[in-house]
Amino acid sequence: MPPNTTALIALALLAAVNAPTAAAAQAIPSAAASAIAPAIAITPVIAPAARLAATCAACHGTAGDTRGGTLPRLAGQSQQALTASLQAFKTGKRESTIMSQIAKGYTDEQIAQLAAYFAAQK
Numbered sequence: 001m002p003p004n005t006t007a008l009i010a011l012a013l014l015a016a017v018n019a020p021t022a023a024a025a026q027a028i029p030s031a032a033a034s035a036i037a038p039a040i041a042i043t044p045v046i047a048p049a050a051r052l053a054a055t056c057a058a059c060h061g062t063a064g065d066t067r068g069g070t071l072p073r074l075a076g077q078s079q080q081a082l083t084a085s086l087q088a089f090k091t092g093k094r095e096s097t098i099m100s101q102i103a104k105g106y107t108d109e110q111i112a113q114l115a116a117y118f119a120a121q122k
C-alpha cells in the first residue's frame with residue numbers, strides 16, 4: 001500500500017471518529033451548563049482567599065500557623081492588624097526583607113481577603 005493511501009485511510013478514520021464527538025460536544029453546553037452552573041456559582045465564595053493564601057504557605061505555613069518562631073505567626077491575628085501590616089509593607093511604611101515586594105503584588109481588595117482568611121485561622 002503506498003504511503004499516501006495509508007495517510008488517507010487514517011484521515012478518513014479520524015473524521016469518522018471525530019464526527020460523533022463533534023456532534024456530542026455541540027449537544028453538551030445547554031445540557032451540562034445547568035448541571036455545572038451551581039458548582040461554579042459556589043466556588044468563588046470559598047476559593048479566592050484560600051487560593052491567594054496558598055502563595056504565603058511556603059514561608060508562613062499552610063494556615064498561617066508558622067512554627068519555629070523565625071517568622072511571625074499570621075493565624076489568629078486580627079483582620080485589622082493583618083491588613084495594617086500588609087498595607088504598611090505595600091506602601092513601604094514598614095521595613096521588611098521580602099514582604100514589601102510581595103505585598104505590592106496584591107490589590108487592596110486581595111489584601112483584605114488575605115487578612116480575613118488568616119484572621120479566621122486558629
Ligand code: HEC
Pocket residue numbers: 052053055056057058059060071072073074082085086095096097098099100102114
Ligand atoms: C518568601 C517568604 C514569604 C512569603 C512567600 C510570604 N511572607 Fe509574609 N513574611 C515573610 C517575612 C520574612 C516576614 C517578616 C518581615 C520581612 O522581613 O519581610 C513576613 C511578615 C509578614 C507579616 C507581618 C506579620 C507580623 O505579625 O508582623 C504579614 C501580615 C505577612 N507576612 C503576610 C503574608 C502574606 C499574606 C503572604 C502571602 C500573600 C506572605 N506573607 C507571604 C516572609 C514571607
